Amino acid sequence: MSFYLSFKEIWRNRGRYLLFSLVIALITTLVLFIAALAGGLSKANRELIDNIEADLLVYQEEADLLISASRLDNSTLTDLRRIEGVADAGGMGFSSATVVYPAPEGEIDVSLIGTEPGRPGNPQILSGGPLIRDRANEVVLDGPLADKLGVEPGDQITIQTVQGTEKELYNLSVVGLSGSNQYFFQPAIFVPIQTWDDIKPQESTARRSSRVIFNIAALQLYDPESYTSMIPAIERGIEGVQAVDKQTAILALPGYTAQQSTLNTQQAFTLLIGMLVLGGFFQIQTIQKIAQIGMLKAIGTSNGTVAGMTILQIITISIFGVALGVIGTLLIAMGMPPEVPAEFNSTAILGAVAALLVIGPIGGLVSIRIALKVEPLRAIGL
Amino acid sequence: MGISLETNQVTKVYGEGDTAITAVDQASFEVHDGEFVAVVGPSGSGKTTMLAMLATLLTPTTGSIEIDGQDLGKMKSKKRTKFRRQNIGFTFQANNLVPFLTALENVELMLRLNKAFDKNGRQRAKDLLDRLGLSQRLNNLPNQLSGGEQQRVAIARAMVHEPSLVLADEPTASLDTQRAFQVVETFANLIHEQKRAGIMVTHDLRMVTYVDKLISMVDGRIEQITDDRTVIDGMANTIHYPTSSNGEGADSPGEIVNGEPENIDYEYAK
Numbered sequence: 001m002s003f004y005l006s007f008k009e010i011w012r013n014r015g016r017y018l019l020f021s022l023v024i025a026l027i028t029t030l031v032l033f034i035a036a037l038a039g040g041l042s043k044a045n046r047e048l049i050d051n052i053e054a055d056l057l058v059y060q061e062e063a064d065l066l067i068s069a070s071r072l073d074n075s076t077l078t079d080l081r082r083i084e085g086v087a088d089a090g091g092m093g094f095s096s097a098t099v100v101y102p103a104p105e106g107e108i109d110v111s112l113i114g115t116e117p118g119r120p121g122n123p124q125i126l127s128g129g130p131l132i133r134d135r136a137n138e139v140v141l142d143g144p145l146a147d148k149l150g151v152e153p154g155d156q157i158t159i160q161t162v163q164g165t166e167k168e169l170y171n172l173s174v175v176g177l178s179g180s181n182q183y184f185f186q187p188a189i190f191v192p193i194q195t196w197d198d199i200k201p202q203e204s205t206a207r208r209s210s211r212v213i214f215n216i217a218a219l220q221l222y223d224p225e226s227y228t229s230m231i232p233a234i235e236r237g238i239e240g241v242q243a244v245d246k247q248t249a250i251l252a253l254p255g256y257t258a259q260q261s262t263l264n265t266q267q268a269f270t271l272l273i274g275m276l277v278l279g280g281f282f283q284i285q286t287i288q289k290i291a292q293i294g295m296l297k298a299i300g301t302s303n304g305t306v307a308g309m310t311i312l313q314i315i316t317i318s319i320f321g322v323a324l325g326v327i328g329t330l331l332i333a334m335g336m337p338p339e340v341p342a343e344f345n346s347t348a349i350l351g352a353v354a355a356l357l358v359i360g361p362i363g364g365l366v367s368i369r370i371a372l373k374v375e376p377l378r379a380i381g382l
Numbered sequence: 383m384g385i386s387l388e389t390n391q392v393t394k395v396y397g398e399g400d401t402a403i404t405a406v407d408q409a410s411f412e413v414h415d416g417e418f419v420a421v422v423g424p425s426g427s428g429k430t431t432m433l434a435m436l437a438t439l440l441t442p443t444t445g446s447i448e449i450d451g452q453d454l455g456k457m458k459s460k461k462r463t464k465f466r467r468q469n470i471g472f473t474f475q476a477n478n479l480v481p482f483l484t485a486l487e488n489v490e491l492m493l494r495l496n497k498a499f500d501k502n503g504r505q506r507a508k509d510l511l512d513r514l515g516l517s518q519r520l521n522n523l524p525n526q527l528s529g530g531e532q533q534r535v536a537i538a539r540a541m542v543h544e545p546s547l548v549l550a551d552e553p554t555a556s557l558d559t560q561r562a563f564q565v566v567e568t569f570a571n572l573i574h575e576q577k578r579a580g581i582m583v584t585h586d587l588r589m590v591t592y593v594d595k596l597i598s599m600v601d602g603r604i605e606q607i608t609d610d611r612t613v614i615d616g617m618a619n620t621i622h623y624p625t626s627s628n629g630e631g632a633d634s635p636g637e638i639v640n641g642e643p644e645n646i647d648y649e650y651a652k
Binding site: 004295296379381382 | 439470474476477523
């Protein structure tokens with residue numbers, strides 16, 4: 001009965017309901033884009049850390065999990081490798097550089113990452129080969145960056161860094177390509193740590209130490225599950241270090257938490273607005289129908305049928321509007337320029353869609369309450 | 383003729399103590415199958431409260447109402463709703479029809495509500511609408527129908543599920559004189575043919591010309607119950623001042639004139 005009445009009503013007023021579905025579709029699009037933007041920005045910030053094949057990351061204790069402030073030396077690395085349960089440890093250096101050749105679309109700023117060849121911290125290679133210890137002028141590139149530059153393994157690139165006050169150019173030969181590896185919104189290029197130490201930007205050319213200083217260390221454990229118990233073991237075994245899992249490291253990335261919480265707040269508010277708009281629409285609808293509901297009750301329609309009618313309409317319109325919104329969003333996403341850091345992943349979309357479908361019925365509760373409270377006596381004007 | 387409806391000393395009191403108002407005071411009457419009854423009276427006479435109690439929308443403070451031998455006072459709220467949709471047909475002064483259903487669908491709605499919609503039901507609905515002169519209007523929405531047509535669709539809806547009691551609240555309130563007579567006449571014919579108990583609440587005394595019994599109420603009391611044709615027709619031929627559509631206004635009888643109701647000069651009566 002509820003089905004019959006609610007669908008008849010929607011069908012006979014399809015123009016109005018379609019218009020309202022479009023409002024829901026637009027809200028859906030907005031929510032999905034914010035989710036995609038949050039996903040895209042988060043990826044551009046954390047992707048490299050996510051991809052490091054390590055169970056724990058080790059920082060200098062005073063650095064407060066700030067990679068650029070953290071300094072570890074070779075002896076700390078050696079000590080880390082000696083700790084029981086640690087399979088291997090690799091030092092990593094983080095810096096930035098500019099690719100000046102080839103530059104089909106202009107110079108590109110990149111994250112310059114130093115790794116110890118053969119140790120944790122090196123990227124997965126998709127084509128070509130990995131970095132090798134003795135070959136100082138070889139580089140592994142982020143895959144999408146290589147596409148953009150139009151280079152393949154075997155080609156040469158030129159990067160530029162600032163040494164003191166001078167710009168210096170370095171020629172490197174591309175040995176392999178990794179998958180997408182962004183760090184701090186820049187694609188990463190990987191060089192052996194010794195090379196990194198030579199070419200990273202420095203304040204002066206004069207102070208050159210023979211000892212390489214790393215930023216952090218990537219640790220692989222024999223038993224990856226044991227990382228919680230390994231953290232205190234490491235921090236007790238070596239003075240002045242802090243070990244964390246990758247998730248903690250990501251949350252501590254500069255701006256990461258602030259950015260994500262801003263976007264999440266926006267998303268929550270959009271959902272809230274959606275709920276109020278939906279609720280308001282159906283509330284007005286129901287108030288306009290009070291006389292009709294009174295009549296229906298007077299001829300013997302049960303409260304259950306009346307409530308069912310309202311809730312079914314809300315659900316139908318929500319599903320239809322959200323479906324329209326998802327389709328619309330996907331169409332827009334297909335035509336979007338690649339510079340927009342929007343990343344549609346199915347988990348985020350499903351989560352947003354589920355939230356959108358739930359807010360309709362919640363917003364409609366008021367309408368159902370109004371419908372239930374209508375007195376059948378209204379029909380005879382008492 | 384069986385008794386469809388019997389009320390016994392029905393009283394309805396609103397409020398308590400000093401502010402209590404007795405809307406209906408010890409009303410007793412009965413309505414038989416196939417009998418068409420008018421309840422008349424001025425505003426505030428308690429006729430609408432009476433109607434609400436007959437329709438199971440209100441319960442009497444004291445006294446009892448039996449429809450088809452079932453005591454309404456002993457029913458719980460859900461049972462009453464079900465009883466209402468199975469055993470009672472109802473037409474209203476306004477907002478009679480579901481705006482998004484066609485004339486035919488509005489009539490069938492009563493069968494759907496009772497989970498009794500089938501081919502026979504559809505045929506019965508069509509026959510009723512045909513009988514009421516609406517065979518060309520089956521697929522029209524209410525806003526495409528005139529007031530009289532809407533009222534007739536409501537009458538079909540009130541009878542399609544074969545209820546024992548059919549209630550009509552001011553069926554002629556929004557109609558002009560000619561249509562009002564047409565509607566009430568067809569209504570009366572259907573009540574007689576189908577052997578339902580029919581009760582029409584109205585303040586338009588001209589309409590009582592079609593009823594078998596007249597119950598006139600004043601200040602909550604039944605002042606007169608009569609099935610005397612002369613008395614009823616005498617009432618019907620009284621000139622009445624038309625009232626506004628919300629039911630407010632004078633109902634006071636004027637002088638008696640001779641002749642058919644159709645001959646009343648409506649402009650003059652205004």
